[in-house]
Amino acid sequence: MSEKRAKDLPQGAMITEAGNARLYETGSWRSKVPVVDKEKCTDCLQCWIFCPDNSIIVEGEKMKGFKLTHCKGCGICANQCPAKAITMKEEGA
Amino acid sequence: MAEHLVFNGDQAIAYSWKQVNPDVVASYPITPQTIIVENFAEYAANGEVETEYVCAESEHSAMSLCIGAAAAGGRVATATASAGLAFMWEVLWIASSMRLPIVMSVANRALSGPINIHCDHSDAMGARDTGWVQIYGENVQEAYDDSLMSFRIAENMKVRLPVMNCIDGFIVTHALEKFIPIDDAVVKRYIGEFKPIRPLLDIKNATTYGPFTGNDYYFEHKFQISEAMKSAMGVVKDTFKEFEDLTGRKYDVVEGYMLDDADYVIMAIGSTAGTLRYVVDQLRAQGKKVGSLKLRLFRPFPFADIAKALEGKKAVAVMDRAMSTGSSGPLYPEVCAALYNSKDRPRICNYIYGLGGRDVKPDELAEVFDHLAKGTCKDINFMGVRQ
Ligand code: SF4
Ligand code: SF4
Numbered sequence: 001m002s003e004k005r006a007k008d009l010p011q012g013a014m015i016t017e018a019g020n021a022r023l024y025e026t027g028s029w030r031s032k033v034p035v036v037d038k039e040k041c042t043d044c045l046q047c048w049i050f051c052p053d054n055s056i057i058v059e060g061e062k063m064k065g066f067k068l069t070h071c072k073g074c075g076i077c078a079n080q081c082p083a084k085a086i087t088m089k090e091e092g093a
Numbered sequence: 094m095a096e097h098l099v100f101n102g103d104q105a106i107a108y109s110w111k112q113v114n115p116d117v118v119a120s121y122p123i124t125p126q127t128i129i130v131e132n133f134a135e136y137a138a139n140g141e142v143e144t145e146y147v148c149a150e151s152e153h154s155a156m157s158l159c160i161g162a163a164a165a166g167g168r169v170a171t172a173t174a175s176a177g178l179a180f181m182w183e184v185l186w187i188a189s190s191m192r193l194p195i196v197m198s199v200a201n202r203a204l205s206g207p208i209n210i211h212c213d214h215s216d217a218m219g220a221r222d223t224g225w226v227q228i229y230g231e232n233v234q235e236a237y238d239d240s241l242m243s244f245r246i247a248e249n250m251k252v253r254l255p256v257m258n259c260i261d262g263f264i265v266t267h268a269l270e271k272f273i274p275i276d277d278a279v280v281k282r283y284i285g286e287f288k289p290i291r292p293l294l295d296i297k298n299a300t301t302y303g304p305f306t307g308n309d310y311y312f313e314h315k316f317q318i319s320e321a322m323k324s325a326m327g328v329v330k331d332t333f334k335e336f337e338d339l340t341g342r343k344y345d346v347v348e349g350y351m352l353d354d355a356d357y358v359i360m361a362i363g364s365t366a367g368t369l370r371y372v373v374d375q376l377r378a379q380g381k382k383v384g385s386l387k388l389r390l391f392r393p394f395p396f397a398d399i400a401k402a403l404e405g406k407k408a409v410a411v412m413d414r415a416m417s418t419g420s421s422g423p424l425y426p427e428v429c430a431a432l433y434n435s436k437d438r439p440r441i442c443n444y445i446y447g448l449g450g451r452d453v454k455p456d457e458l459a460e461v462f463d464h465l466a467k468g469t470c471k472d473i474n475f476m477g478v479r480q
Contacts, residue, residue, distance in 0.1 A: 006313040006320070011253065012192035013314045014291055015301035 022070070026053065030073030032088040034066055040085035047077035047086065098274055102230075102265035103128030105237035105272055106172065106198045106258075110144075111136045112280040113244055115196075116167030116287070119147040119158035123177040124210045125262040126200040130172055152177040156184040156195075163193035164302045166292025168244070171195065174262060175202035178216040182223070188255045189224025189318060191303055192290075194247030195255040197225075198240060201363065201414075202262040203449040211450020212262040214362060217391075218415040218423045224318050226256040226325050227392040229362045233270035236260045238342060241275070242332050244284050249332075251324040253290065261364040263450065275340060283339060326393045346390040347398045351377060355384030357465040358403060358439075360428065361412040362388045365446075365453050372458045383462050388424070399431040406439040408465040412476075414447045421445075421473050440468070446476035453477070 010016050043063050048056040055071035057064040078086040100108065107129045110118065118137075120130040137146040145162075149155035152173055163169045173181060178199060188195050199217050203209040217227060226246060230239045239258040247256040260266060275283070291300040306314060326346070333344040350370050352358065359369055366387035376383045386402055386409075388395075403409050413422020420426075425443035432438040444461060447453050457476050464470040 003309060004313070006316040009310070009313055009317065011290070011317055011321075012190065012302070013304055013306055013310070014191075015304055016291060016298070018299050 025069045026072050027069045030068075030071060031091050032073040032075060033068070033091050034071065034073065034075070034077055034086050035089050036063065036065060037085050037087070040083045041081075042083050042085075044082060046080050046082060050076050050080045052076065096273075097271045099269050099271055100233060100237075101128065101267050101269050102233045102236040102260045103200065103267070104132055105233050105274075106240045106260075107132035107136070108274065109237050109240040109280075110170050111142055112275070112277050113168070113170070113241070113284050114142045115144050115170045117145045117147065117159070117162035117169045118171060119149050119155045119162065119169070120171045120173070121149050121152045121155045121177060123152070123174050125202055125212075125266040126172045126174040126177070126198065128266065129198055129200070152180040153184060156181040156188065159195050159197075160184060160188050160191065160193060163188070163195050164191060164293050166287075166289035166294050168248075168287040169193075169195045170197070170244075172198040172200070174200040175204055175210075175216045178220055179204060182220060185220055185223040185225060185255075187303065190314065192253040192318075192321070193255060194244075194253055196240070196243045196247055197255065197257050198236075199257050199259040200262045200266045201259050209449040210262070212264050212364075212414070213448045213450065214259075214413075214415040215448075217257060217259045218417075220257070221392060221423065224254060224322070225392065226252070226254055226322070226329070226390075227259060228256065228329070228390055229259045229388065230265065231364055231366050231387065232265060232272075233268070234272040234342070235344075236265055237272055237274065238336065238340070238344070241280065241283070242336055245332050245335075246325065246329055248287065249325075249328045250288075252321055252328050254318070254321050254325060259363070264364045273340075279339070322393045326390075326395065329390055329393075344389060345398070346388075346395040347402055348387045348389060349402050350385045350387070352384040352386065352402060354382055356382045356407040357409075357462055358384050358386055358406050359410045359412060359458060359461055359465075360386040360388065360403075360424075362391065362414065362424065365412060365414070368453055368455060369458060372455045372462070375455070376459060376462060381462070381466075391424075394427055394431075396427075396431040399428055400435050403428075403432055403439055404435045405437045408440040408442070408468070408470075410442055410444050410461050410465055410470065412444050412446055416445045416448065425473075442470040443473045444470075444476045445473070448478075451477050
């Protein structure tokens, strides 16, 4: 996202465009990264329901991994996964 | 032009709101503001206004309700004082940062403790950094006029900031004075239709209010508020001028009295300015070259106007009806800053006075003039306290 000048921003920090959170990449906030073991995963999609950042990639009703541009590494998915298929690893380790 | 009415300051403000007919008034009563919301509640109950009148459970809630209502697209007014304003403090910043043109009357009252219900400016001065425009009135006429003008200033597209119009607790809020109101129809035309900017209730143009901003955008939004406050200076002056054209009543951001040839000047905010003019008249009759300066606008601060008014004077006393404990009064350093770069700056000293409603006597002010002339005042002085 380009860094706008004060004079080009909507006043009062109003957000005037719906759904623009996708333009704001929060992945850099992450200190831990989720890693899925697809051997254990049952594709129940609990992680997709709970992820606060819409960062679980789902294709054809199957859990396909994480959108790391936006995943903040909060670990909620790992905590919720009934199959214990997600582990949080140190970022960059 | 309408006849005179005899009202106290609070009643005059409630009357101005009745003429403005705001969409929402949300408030919590507190002395010495209570008469404003009591009278207005009566207007609402009698169907004399169409306002949605909300009794909040606290001042924090009252201001939060005002913020919600203003963001939804309504014209909003409220009133408070003292601890009530202090309790609102957190959300005052939200109102200005969301650029909501809320109008609030403040009946200036001391802060506890010891608990005290009488006049000083500690409450509003404590809110000076919150991004609200601050206007101070001297009497009932100004209470009424400032209340009306506040809507125009706040709602100006170059400003879009909340405005606080302040009057001295009890001295103005509870004293009956003659004032001249404006006819209902003229007020209606003067105030006009409220023009919201992207109101929450406009679902075709969905808007998010009050989002999080990080270290990458917070500063830019603060800068926007600073720019809006800068524009407010011109807008306040234009509003005063238009108001003069409408009513014949002339106001300025600073108002001098017998200033032109004065050597010694006392500067004050609020009702004390009236007492000062009386003292100036008395001393002028004795041939003393004294004058006074009344500050009407505290935020934005009129640095240039103050410098122009006080340059070349021999000595100036800045009266502060509030105290930043451990420093000086809040007005003093700003007046010093206004004059620091002047070629011919006066000696400037500070008088802290009138705290907790301590009476301000003409003799005491005459004594301050005497100290100015003799050069016997310290940098920071106290007037009227038993030391
Ligand atoms: S919650 Fe666990 S088991 Fe269910 S889809 Fe997500 S990773 Fe797979
Ligand atoms: S770590 Fe948090 S943000 Fe990242 S995918 Fe899991 S739940 Fe979503």
